[in-house]
Amino acid sequence: MASLNESMIAYGKLIKETELQEAYKGLMQFMKELRTHLKENHPDYNVSANLYPGYLDLTFFSFTTELTKAKDLKYMVVFIHEKTEFQVWLSGRNRKVMSAYHEKFKSYPMGDYRLTSDETGMSAVIESALVEDPDFDQLTELTQQIEKGIKRFKEVIENDFLNSD
Template identity: 30%
Template sequence: MKNLNHYVAIYKEQLDKGDILIAHNQLVKFVMKLRVDFIKSLSEQYSFTGILHGYMDYTYFYYSNNFLKRKKLKLGLVLNHSQMRFEIWLLGNTISIQKKYWDLLKESKWNKDRKKMPKYSILDAVIENKPDFDNLPLLSEKIKQKLVEQSDEIISEIKKFF
């Protein structure tokens, strides 16, 4: 690994060009708008938390309902910056909860090809693999539709165990 000054110089050079800063800010604003839109349109189904910016790797917010809360679970809508795609993550409130549900869901369609639990979640589902950021209204609608579909499917899968 090169020294930190080397990486900081490259980072500053890219920031000075401006493109990365503009793109990152616009992506975060889009996820923030999604959250606000979902609060307005999906609040009867889910409660939503604030935006978490992570580093430059993920921008996300959690959402949940009474069933998930009772099971100490939550879902997250995640913009995966390195893959530039939208994902839904199922997460536990603690590591032990995550491991419990990983054991229950490791043979599910979301995990069947995995040998081990994902780094941050119990499972993740890609809901928009190639987002078209030039048509944000259509992208928002697609994400909303797929979020509801995948979330319902994930919750239904969990309910099979209870």
């Protein structure tokens, strides 16, 4: 493993020689606009005011609905940097909540969704890919793809998983 100094030299080189900085700025702008779009177009979504930029690992924001908030759950709209993939997650207020729902959902058919591993540091209970190969040259279409996937995920979670509580 490289030392911090060696890593910083490599980092500076990437900034100078690649489009890394421009790509990161563009991603942050898109995520902010996506968050605003969902907030303005879905009054039933209580969209968080914050965008977590991450450490070039993941970038996300969250939202709740009346049902998820009442159950200490939330949705997370996530960009996974290494995969360049958008996902939506069902998460919880804390580890205890997530672990309880993980246990409950073990017997549920997951279909296109993935039940995560119940382990220390888990960030989600259920995950789903939204867009696996996003086209950042078509931002309107990308926003629509993500929005449609979020809506479908929310409906399945709330109708098939949470309404049986």
